[in-house]
Amino acid sequence: MPMKLNVGDIVQLKKVHPCGGDKWEIMRTGIDFRIKCLECNRQVWLPRKKLEKRIKKIISQSEQNEQ
Template sequence: MPLDLKVGDILELKKQHPCGNHKFEIIRTGADFIIKCTKCEKQLWIARANLERRVKKIITKE
């Protein structure tokens, strides 16, 4: 069953970005996701299956 991920959610991933940050914001959802590093603002395209495997914790924005 897929995770309930929404635009604006902050994710903590298992592996860090090269800038040293673990937190990413979801910009676009669907079969592919666009996530943005919260430290250096770099945007990444990642497949849903790969993203769901890498998620450590979901921090929802309220």
């Protein structure tokens, strides 16, 4: 079963980005996810399966997820 991830969620990945950041904001969801590094603002597209494997923890969830 897929993880419950929404636009605006902040996640921490297992691997550190070359800029030194490991926190990412989810910009787009679906089969492919677009995530943005909160350190350098670089955007990356990843398939859902790869992203779910790389997530260490969900730091904050968007407000629409909490309601």
